[in-house]
Amino acid sequence: MLDATSLLIIAGTFLVAGAVKGVVGLGLPSVSLAILTVAMDLPTAMALLLVPAFVTNIWQSIVGGNARAILVRLWPFFAMATLTVWIGAAALTRINLSLLTALLGGLLITYSVVSLVGFRMVISNRHEHWAGPIVGFINGVLTGMTGSFVVPGVMFLQAIGLSRNMLIQAMGMLFAVSTAALAVALQQSSFLTPQSGAISVVAVIPAIAGMVLGQKIRNGLSEQTFRSVFFVSLFILGTYIIVSSLRAFYQAGAGQ
Numbered sequence: 001m002l003d004a005t006s007l008l009i010i011a012g013t014f015l016v017a018g019a020v021k022g023v024v025g026l027g028l029p030s031v032s033l034a035i036l037t038v039a040m041d042l043p044t045a046m047a048l049l050l051v052p053a054f055v056t057n058i059w060q061s062i063v064g065g066n067a068r069a070i071l072v073r074l075w076p077f078f079a080m081a082t083l084t085v086w087i088g089a090a091a092l093t094r095i096n097l098s099l100l101t102a103l104l105g106g107l108l109i110t111y112s113v114v115s116l117v118g119f120r121m122v123i124s125n126r127h128e129h130w131a132g133p134i135v136g137f138i139n140g141v142l143t144g145m146t147g148s149f150v151v152p153g154v155m156f157l158q159a160i161g162l163s164r165n166m167l168i169q170a171m172g173m174l175f176a177v178s179t180a181a182l183a184v185a186l187q188q189s190s191f192l193t194p195q196s197g198a199i200s201v202v203a204v205i206p207a208i209a210g211m212v213l214g215q216k217i218r219n220g221l222s223e224q225t226f227r228s229v230f231f232v233s234l235f236i237l238g239t240y241i242i243v244s245s246l247r248a249f250y251q252a253g254a255g256q
Contacts, residue, residue, distance in 0.1 A: 002199070009039050010199060011206045014052050018207035021056060022214020023226050025168055026154070027234075028207065029053045029175065033147050034108055034237040038244070042101045043092055043191040046147035046182065050192070051200040052207035054179040060172025070170050076129070080136030081143070081153060081174060082181045088144020089185035095145075098249035101241060104146040108238030111150050112231040121159035128160050140178070144185055149178045 002010075017031035029049050036045035061067070071078070091100060123131050139153035157170050186192040217226070 002195075006039070007199075010036070010048060010203060014203045015206040015210040015213075018052070018056065018210020019214035019217065020210075020230055021207075022211035022216075023218045023221070024223065024230060025060075026150075026171060026175075027230065028056055029147065029149055029179075030108060030111065030234060033104060034234060034241065037101055037104060037241055038237075042097050042104065042147070043186065043189075044196060047186055047192045047196040048200050048203060049147065050179055050183045050186070051197075052203045054176060054183075055204050056207055056211060057172045057175040057179065061169060061176045062172075064165050064169035066166045066169050067173070070166060070173060074132060074170065077132035077136040077153075077156065078173065078177055080133045081140045082177045084137050084140030085144040085178065085181035086185045086188070088141040088146075089182070089189055091145045092189055092191065096249060096252075098245045098252070100145055102245040102249070103142075104148055105238040105241030105245065107142065107146060107148045107151045108234050108241065111148075111154075112235040112238065114155065115231045116228070116235070121155055122161075123156070123159040125160075132156065139174075140181070143178050143182055147182065149175050153178075 013032050013035045014028075016035070017028040020027040020031050032049045032052070033042075033045055036048060135152050135156040139149070139151070139156075142151065143149050153174050154171060157167055157174065162170055183192060
C-alpha cells in the first residue's frame with residue numbers, strides 16, 4: 001500500500017505533466033515517467049501513467065477531422081507500434097530494471113536534444129511506406145521496455161510532412177494505441193495490479209486539472225519559451241535518471 005507521501009508525489013506529478021500537455025500539446029507520459037521513476041520503480045511508473053495518458057490522448061486522437069485520412073496513410077506504422085509493445089514489455093522480467101530505467105533516461109535526453117536543436121528528418125512519400133513499419137516496430141519495442149512513446153515515433157510523424165493539425169491528431173492516435181497496448185502487456189506480465197490501476201484512474205483528476213491550468217498558462221506565455229524550459233528540464237531529468245540508475249546497477253553488482 002502506497003503511503004501518503006507517495007500519493008502526493010503521484011498527484012503532483014500528473015498535475016505538472018498535465019500542465020505541460022496543456023501548454024505544448026504533448027509530454028504527459030514523458031514528464032510523468034521522468035518524475036515517477038525518481039521515486040519508484042519503472043514498471044510501477046508505467047502502470048500509473050496508463051489511464052491519464054489514454055484519457056488525455058483519446059480526445060486528441062479524435063478531434064481534428066483527419067482520423068480517416070491518417071489511418072489510411074499510416075495504419076502500417078500504427079499497427080507495428082501497437083503489436084510490438086509486448087516484445088519490449090517482456091524485457092521487464094528479463095533485463096535489470098536499472099538498465100531499462102537508464103534507457104528511459106537516454107530516450108528522454110534524445111527527445112530533448114532533438115527538440116532543442118530543431119533537428120527534423122525528412123522522409124519522402126516514396127520511402128514512407130517501408131520506413132513506417134520499421135519505425136513503428138522500434139517504437140513499440142521501446143514503449144514496452146520504457147513506457148516512452150515518443151522516440152522515434154514522433155520524429156517519424158514530424159518527418160513525413162503532416163500539417164500541424166494532422167500531426168497533433170496523429171500523435172494523439174499513436175499515444176492512445178500505444179497506451180492501450182502497454183496496458184495489456186503490463187497486465188499479462190502482472191505489473192498492472194488492481195491497486196496501481198485504481199490509482200491510475202484517480203490520477204486522471206490532477207492530469208485534467210493540469211491540462212486546464214496549462215491552457216491558461218499558454219494564453220499568457222510564449223510557447224517557445226515554455227518549450228525551451230520544458231526540454232531543458234527533461235534533459236536534466238534524463239541525465240539524473242541515467243546516473244542514478246547506473247549507480248544503483250553497479251552498487252547492486254558490487255554487493256553480490
